[in-house]
Amino acid sequence: MEEPQSILTDTFDRTHSYLRISLTERCNLRCYYCMPEYGVPLMPRPDLMNSEELFEIAKIFVEAGVNKIRLTGGEPLVRKDFPEIVSSLATLPITLSITSNGVSIDRHMEILQKHKIQTINLSLDTLVAAKFKKITFRDYFDKVYTNIFRLMDADFKVKINMVLMKGVNDDEIIDFIQFTKNHAVNVRFIEFMPFDGNNWNRKKTVSLKEILSRIKTTFAKEDIIKLPDAPSDTAKNYKIAGYKGEFGVISTVTNPFCDTCNRIRLTANGRIKNCLFSPTESDLLTPFREGRDIRLIIQKAMKNKFAMRGGLNTPQQFNDLNEHSENRSMIRIGG
Ligand code: SAM
Ligand code: SF4
Numbered sequence: 001m002e003e004p005q006s007i008l009t010d011t012f013d014r015t016h017s018y019l020r021i022s023l024t025e026r027c028n029l030r031c032y033y034c035m036p037e038y039g040v041p042l043m044p045r046p047d048l049m050n051s052e053e054l055f056e057i058a059k060i061f062v063e064a065g066v067n068k069i070r071l072t073g074g075e076p077l078v079r080k081d082f083p084e085i086v087s088s089l090a091t092l093p094i095t096l097s098i099t100s101n102g103v104s105i106d107r108h109m110e111i112l113q114k115h116k117i118q119t120i121n122l123s124l125d126t127l128v129a130a131k132f133k134k135i136t137f138r139d140y141f142d143k144v145y146t147n148i149f150r151l152m153d154a155d156f157k158v159k160i161n162m163v164l165m166k167g168v169n170d171d172e173i174i175d176f177i178q179f180t181k182n183h184a185v186n187v188r189f190i191e192f193m194p195f196d197g198n199n200w201n202r203k204k205t206v207s208l209k210e211i212l213s214r215i216k217t218t219f220a221k222e223d224i225i226k227l228p229d230a231p232s233d234t235a236k237n238y239k240i241a242g243y244k245g246e247f248g249v250i251s252t253v254t255n256p257f258c259d260t261c262n263r264i265r266l267t268a269n270g271r272i273k274n275c276l277f278s279p280t281e282s283d284l285l286t287p288f289r290e291g292r293d294i295r296l297i298i299q300k301a302m303k304n305k306f307a308m309r310g311g312l313n314t315p316q317q318f319n320d321l322n323e324h325s326e327n328r329s330m331i332r333i334g335g
Contacts, residue, residue, distance in 0.1 A: 018068045055088040056288070086115050132144075236249050263276075
């Protein structure tokens with residue numbers, strides 16, 4: 001007899017085992033590529049999943065086949081019940097990780113260590129303090145930079161997420177790669193993506209091709225080593241021969257990786273987003289609170305997943321900002 005298909009398999013036969021949960025829409029930074037300048041209307045707290053609901057809903061996904069959960073936001077560490085959330089999720093048979101801006105990670109290292117969260121994705125878009133302030137509207141460069149070293153000293157595996165924007169920080173590509181010379185971090189250059197209210201423009205993106213050609217002006221071809229990419233890895237990974245760290249390029253705009261997508265997103269108010277670029281969402285929290293079985297809603301949401309970027313198939317569609325206006329801003333999705 002044929003095995004029944006998982007509720008997390010879509011019509012393109014992609015099975016989704018990686019759930020990214022946004023804990024909050026709040027943040028202690030104001031990165032302009034993520035947070036619209038007019039701000040975002042914050043949802044009333046009762047509309048958000050509380051820690052028990054979050055755990056129970058996550059458990060349903062794990063029973064359906066999710067084996068990896070990432071906590072994100074907004075800034076996940078600003079949520080006061082972060083320790084409770086981590087403690088409960090850590091009892092599930094999953095790899096648990098977080099993405100943080102690093103501002104207050106020093107205050108949470110103990111809880112992360114206790115629950116064996118080993119890899120931290122930390123966002124840092126520049127190595128220049130003044131530029132950090134311009135991008136994030138906050139003066140926390142030193143805090144974040146120092147926290148990267150604290151994490152490394154405590155043996156966390158650190159991935160640095162750098163959103164690359166032409167004319168803003170693309171002059172720092174080589175500096176970030178030089179940072180991997182003596183530090184065993186993985187720097188990930190992320191193409192600037194369009195979301196509601198972030199003034200995106202394709203001309204501000206820097207493609208994989210462009211990054212590699214710039215790197216070739218500094219490093220000899222034979223020293224730029226292509227590393228194997230894991231299945232469903234969004235990054236193309238490289239290292240410089242003899243350097244302790246590595247770097248990768250995540251090119252959603254110029255080189256999408258939708259064919260092998262295994263990601264699902266759950267917003268802080270308990271809505272499933274089957275794709276980062278999907279304007280539609282399915283509410284799980286209301287039916288969950290009403291005691292209804294949410295598995296059918298999850299299954300339907302997965303069956304509605306488009307082949308590529310929430311249905312933005314052509315570069316023309318992707319470049320048209322009107323096509324993105326119904327999607328949330330990044331801070332309200334959870335990157
Ligand atoms: N506050 C945390 C942080 O900054 O790492 C977690 C949430 S943030 C939305 C998750 C990731 O999304 C970060 O690495 C951030 O740089 C990235 N991100 C936000 N807006 C983006 C955009 N427009 N294009 C590409 N990446 C973006
Ligand atoms: Fe906050 Fe992260 Fe968005 Fe920056 S990228 S505004 S740190 S949620």
